[in-house]
Amino acid sequence: MNTRKILTGVALAASSMLSQAQQLDITVTNLTQGIYYTPILIGAHNGDMSLFTTGEMASTQLQMMAEGGDISGLSMMLTDASADIVENPAEGLLAPTMSTTTMLDTTDGNMYLSIVSMMLPTNDGFIGLNSWMIPTEAGTYTFTLNAYDAGTEANDEVINGGGAPGVAGIPAAPGGDAGVGGMGVTQDEANAYIHIHRGSLGDDDLAGGKSDLDNTVHRWLNPVARVTVVVN
Amino acid sequence: MKRTSNKILALSMASFLALAGCDHNDSSSNNEDDMMVPAPAPVPVTYSFQVTVSNLTYAQPMSPIAVILHDEGQFWAIGESASSALEVLAESGDNSALLADSLVLMGQSGEGLIMPGKSETIEVSFDDNFPEYLSVATMLVNTNDAFTGINAMALTSLMVGESISLTTSSYDAGTEKNTELMSTIPGPASGGSGEGYNEARDDYDKIAMHAGVVSVDDGLSTSVLTQAHKFDNPTLHISISRTE
Numbered sequence: 006m007n008t009r010k011i012l013t014g015v016a017l018a019a020s021s022m023l024s025q026a027q028q029l030d031i032t033v034t035n036l037t038q039g040i041y042y043t044p045i046l047i048g049a050h051n052g053d054m055s056l057f058t059t060g061e062m063a064s065t066q067l068q069m070m071a072e073g074g075d076i077s078g079l080s081m082m083l084t085d086a087s088a089d090i091v092e093n094p095a096e097g098l099l100a101p102t103m104s105t106t107t108m109l110d111t112t113d114g115n116m117y118l119s120i121v122s123m124m125l126p127t128n129d130g131f132i133g134l135n136s137w138m139i140p141t142e143a144g145t146y147t148f149t150l151n152a153y154d155a156g157t158e159a160n161d162e163v164i165n166g167g168g169a170p171g172v173a174g175i176p177a178a179p180g181g182d183a184g185v186g187g188m189g190v191t192q193d194e195a196n197a198y199i200h201i202h203r204g205s206l207g208d209d210d211l212a213g214g215k216s217d218l219d220n221t222v223h224r225w226l227n228p229v230a231r232v233t234v235v236v237n
Numbered sequence: 238m239k240r241t242s243n244k245i246l247a248l249s250m251a252s253f254l255a256l257a258g259c260d261h262n263d264s265s266s267n268n269e270d271d272m273m274v275p276a277p278a279p280v281p282v283t284y285s286f287q288v289t290v291s292n293l294t295y296a297q298p299m300s301p302i303a304v305i306l307h308d309e310g311q312f313w314a315i316g317e318s319a320s321s322a323l324e325v326l327a328e329s330g331d332n333s334a335l336l337a338d339s340l341v342l343m344g345q346s347g348e349g350l351i352m353p354g355k356s357e358t359i360e361v362s363f364d365d366n367f368p369e370y371l372s373v374a375t376m377l378v379n380t381n382d383a384f385t386g387i388n389a390m391a392l393t394s395l396m397v398g399e400s401i402s403l404t405t406s407s408y409d410a411g412t413e414k415n416t417e418l419m420s421t422i423p424g425p426a427s428g429g430s431g432e433g434y435n436e437a438r439d440d441y442d443k444i445a446m447h448a449g450v451v452s453v454d455d456g457l458s459t460s461v462l463t464q465a466h467k468f469d470n471p472t473l474h475i476s477i478s479r480t481e
Contacts, residue, residue: 036446037445037448038411038445102316102445206456209456221414224451225448226446226449227470228406
């Protein structure tokens with residue numbers, strides 16, 4: 006942390022350009038074959054806040070997003086920090102292999118880009134970009150995102166509509182390709198800190214078994230999303 | 238195709254120049270020929286690349302590698318339907334259709350399967366114009382339709398003597414459902430008995446990142462694959478050197 010702060014300080018001293026307003030075109034692509042992304046939240050913000058940090062506990066606002074796809078809490082956090090915000094660029098779910106593109110004008114000092122969206126069907130899985138420093142040089146920048154687990158809910162893999170924070174279960178499988186009657190994979194969430202998602206298990210019994218997920222449809226490997234940022 | 242036409246062009250220019258030279262020595266040469274300024278003969282330039290591909294998986298042999306130089310286009314895109322040439326490669330490991338694609342300036346096939354832990358170096362060259370892009374493709378043969386590789390990497394900034402290394406992730410061609418049944422896996426996991434290419438498209442028909450194989454040991458009771466065939470990203474390490 007110290008190193009990072011020092012580096013940030015040096016970079017700030019080196020160029021006042023860094024805090025200039027910028028105009029960005031941002032494209033998010035769902036790279037998975039069977040996972041849907043709930044309304045995406047994109048924010049350009051200052052270095053004093055972050056939407057999530059691996060190894061730390063999720064905020065209540067992040068939990069709302071990761072368990073139920075509700076981005077209103079995180080959006081309010083961004084608003085309170087005078088961030089530049091795009092909510093729900095895909096106007097609903099971003100289906101497997103689909104892309105959405107949006108523009109974001111940043112204001113002075115909002116030098117960091119963050120992106121989050123819940124992965125369905127999962128209990129509390131989300132795609133995340135945390136505080137990517139927006140380049141000052143015009144150009145096209147492409148990178149990929151991994152899947153995270155908010156650490157707030159046991160991955161029971163039971164689809165029961167449970168999307169409110171603290172309520173067990175998965176809200177829905179938008180592809181309509183999941184099963185029913187799963188006994189539940191686990192009741193435990195031993196790691197309560199935000200971590201890389203270990204992936205879903207699923208099973209091959211759509212009428213029972215441990216999981217309501219289909220193990221040939223609802224698994225994934227990282228990376229799960231691609232982001233292209235055009236700095237104009 | 239492009240290479241052939243360039244050669245023909247070079248040949249015809251050379252013969253024209255020879256003819257012009259003869260005319261010039263001939264006292265009966267007409268004025269019109271004398272007025273022409275012959276273009277300098279093109280100096281043949283060869284652009285050569287060494288591509289070393291290493292298989293990083295535990296038990297997924299890679300089908301013979303296709304290494305392709307091209308000036309435009311790409312061979313796949315997330316969310317798009319696979320070309321039939323890519324479908325053939327991803328379902329059966331046969332790279333011949335992809336290497337014959339109209340985008341290809343110069344294509345080279347690896348000699349055979351690259352077994353896990355092994356690597357192969359493939360050389361590819363093109364004359365006359367600097368090829369803009371390099372693509373690489375291969376099938377993970379103990380799968381239904383998984384493939385990996387490089388899609389249209391720009392070569393422009395690669396100077397002679399320089400090299401670049403990268404790792405690749407795996408894709409699902411989306412053209413064959415991931416049943417993992419013995420009858421559908423062409424690789425050694427089925428004893429080679431499984432079907433390779435089948436023109437029917439019974440999956441999403443959109444290219445996506447591959448979710449990995451499930452296997453009989455991890456909950457797909459009808460799978461011919463075992464825990465040994467599971468893989469994670471990345472699946473290949475590739476090093477590209479420009480040699481001339």
